[in-house]
Amino acid sequence: MRLSQFHLHTERETPAEAEVASHRLMLRAGMIRRLAAGLYTWSPLGLRVLRKVEAVVREEMDRAGALEMAMPSVQPRELWEETGRWEKFGPQLLKIRDRKDHEYCFTPTAEEAVTDFFRHEFSSYRQLPVNFYQITNKFRDEIRPRFGVMRAREFVMKDAYSFHVDEDDLLENGYRPMYEAYERIFTRLGLRFRAVAADTGAIGGSASHEFHVLADSGEDALAFCESSGYAANVELAEALAPGERPAPSESMRKVDTPVQKTCEDVAALLGIPLARTVKSVALMAEEGFVLALVRGDHVVNEIKLAKVPGMAGFRMATEAEIQAHLGCEPGFLGPVGVRDDVRVLADRSVAAMADFVVGANAPGAHLAGVNWGRDLPEPHVVADIRNVVAGDPSPDGKGVLSLARGIEVGHVFALGKRYSEAMGCTVLDESGQPVHPSMGCYGIGVSRIVAAAIEQNHDEAGIRWPEAMAPWRAVVCVINPKGNPDVAAAAEDLYRALNEAGLDTALDDRGLRPGAMFADIELIGIPHRVVVSERGLAAGTFEYRARAADAPEQLDRDALFTRLAGR
């Protein structure tokens, strides 16, 4: 592509609307333009990148034997009623009424539509397994669309759905090959990523992994163990029980904490580590008032809490409920001396503490040197109710956990029979009996990958694309093409030769001054830059600079081709 024939529209100014690096850089590079809240036009430059991601996704889905098809964006209410999702999906489902007052939605996902297709076309286990996918626009009516295409309302998603005669086949011939295809996709895209075990949540299902692009700006916290390969969303990673509880060495005493309501403030006042304090969280659950205890340096994990028997559907206690049960305002709560109807739920770490500090259930006071069994009864329940932290032992017992932040770009999910049962979808099994097929669903946020890649790969000057995603792998720059026909001709020749060698290359023949041209090239993130100049021509060399390199180098033609081909 000759850039003089292309449309590049870069901006020096940082756009006010953008909160994260990828959004800023995509706007500055002119990859996208906002049409309305959460709705973006992809410029020719942006679309080149999007299409490169799509192509890799498509190739690997095809290689895994999935069959591409396309379902309509607009889907009838009746279909979504069959699974109850017309209501359950909530306000993210964009509902539409046509001229005849029939109701539809703009599809955010297509389990219903694909199951409808399947139930009309499949009748026997002999036709299974099968895996259908599509790469199409989806819509989620986010209440607060933001971060550009990272959380847009309309976005490009690859969604796949596999059907199997039973759960074993789903895991072996659906879930596993998709998991492996995803690993190939993100590897080929040149992204640093992790597949992490995810919560199967309210939908149920037997297995679920999220694929995250690692980036400090990611919204999700991930826990992983370098030595064992264990990885999970922090929400799901188990915090193992620590060792034995030490023997008490202090006696319990009341300490004045007139304005110190947080563990941090109390630890600072007392000059002790935060890990010696205990946070008391007041909750209401099925069986009544619960005081959940975690170490001062830990964070309560609500997903784990909800899984503790009796805690499903818990909520925070109100100030009135706290007063009624503990006779104290929040900030000074604790488990010592509480009434019989207060249940104490201790995190494993808390249950293993001695000589700890808790609120005294009296304004302006805490208790220090507290010990289980002596100063208060053993907790009613001990469970894992906190987020893991860096340095925790890995749940597989093979090392310690590290933490990282990630951006979820893919999800594989063993759904089971939820949709096939709800929609009355059966096939005949080997014995001639109708069975509900087991399903898997597998999503990739194609447009989100573009933003996630930038979050992971950028610097002060702009984007640093992985080669597989770059709008062009290389650019040949020519300075003052009109004033120097020899240089222009040599640049043209090199540009053609590189493309003929299969190296997707642009020619910057716009006639900009070098500073402006190079700034554009760095902003839009082309991995390899080659400058053709009069002096270089005389010396038989080209000025080559990798996007990531500190300085250019002079290469002859053979060396240049070798470098660009990555050999």
Added chain:
Amino acid sequence: MRLSQFHLHTERETPAEAEVASHRLMLRAGMIRRLAAGLYTWSPLGLRVLRKVEAVVREEMDRAGALEMAMPSVQPRELWEETGRWEKFGPQLLKIRDRKDHEYCFTPTAEEAVTDFFRHEFSSYRQLPVNFYQITNKFRDEIRPRFGVMRAREFVMKDAYSFHVDEDDLLENGYRPMYEAYERIFTRLGLRFRAVAADTGAIGGSASHEFHVLADSGEDALAFCESSGYAANVELAEALAPGERPAPSESMRKVDTPVQKTCEDVAALLGIPLARTVKSVALMAEEGFVLALVRGDHVVNEIKLAKVPGMAGFRMATEAEIQAHLGCEPGFLGPVGVRDDVRVLADRSVAAMADFVVGANAPGAHLAGVNWGRDLPEPHVVADIRNVVAGDPSPDGKGVLSLARGIEVGHVFALGKRYSEAMGCTVLDESGQPVHPSMGCYGIGVSRIVAAAIEQNHDEAGIRWPEAMAPWRAVVCVINPKGNPDVAAAAEDLYRALNEAGLDTALDDRGLRPGAMFADIELIGIPHRVVVSERGLAAGTFEYRARAADAPEQLDRDALFTRLAGR
């Protein structure tokens, strides 16, 4: 592709819902499945064809220098208000309300969105011309969606929009190259088509051509001249004035036509050619009551009528208005002896008639032997107000017209400044003055092409794809693969070799009996079929049959490759 790994779902029964051949065959071949009225899922087989069409469109758009981009499907009301189309587009515009009660539409076309993109990114004539295109799903809320994907509500459209500093540049660097690109696209797709001059209609604009795939089932009537290349929609083709009016040879006489109200019935009763009768059509226009006259064998063209001075906005007269002006019921109307406030508008052909037959303005009576100037005054206005018929002289004076029916699959339109003016979009011209760019828009109904190609190319057995659109160019059939490993291995080998030679080939290894297998292959329309059999292996030949051929032939391997490569 191994068909045992693919999903084919063919049906022998003709589906009741389908009215036209393409709809029937697409359903029977399992290319599409209806999800709701006018909404179709494209199966893997259907999508293969759709993607082949898309690929040709994309290649030729790129070759013509157009830049691909992508605009959102969901577009805000405010944008459509700027051009007044939020209301003017009518009920085909699918309107959407989001969770915050903001209004949007599902885009049926994108003049507003692309002009909004343009006005933010372009400022100078030096950046022009530019042509943006996208291949995306569009939606028109048809009141009566039918004929499958031929008139679906959600469909795939390629839409392009070019911007130019002035009208000359629009025609030279936008309209003309797009016209030529469309010719290449439909030629490469292997379709018999015609580009016809179209009415620029209410939108205005300076030039407009429709591209039609020729098919007897087409909804549009086209007129063209084989010898000169002239072609136009029948609505637009000019009917030239015939030669001199002959001298009268009969005297006027009243004839009894007790129940004969149509020209056909009157001509039959009198034993004269239909071309000797004149049809009188009563209209109300600006200046009052108008009697429009066309020959009995001609059809009034309302678009031409509306272009006659004073006739814009005409309507049919009511029965009461006819009674008031002519004192007669419809069926016996005529121009002889009418009051002064009845204006007579004669088609050119009628003005050149002598000794003709018209209604007598009396029940059960007509007048024969009528002549202009003698029995009634010359018409107030003579104009071209009829559709051309086969055999009419070509308007360019270079032959005679033929008629054909067509399916509109493409449209190029020189829009002018309508959108750039309405949306306040300007660039600076060479003299530094702001000017509204001239725009062109260029659409191709990508999904409709699939149906149109079938309308043009099918037989009793099924679809007969042009090679460029076929799901596979060839198929290698193997009979009883499990029972005959040598045949299976030879088929596999041939299948690989053909694909390696760049001939997109399927392997039918499903193990069906020959009859069922061949019926499938013919139904889904693969152009070339090769059968590998034991006997053929022994003889060193393959059984080859072109989809269009009457019988198979035996070819050796070299001859087979030569035939399939089209050399």
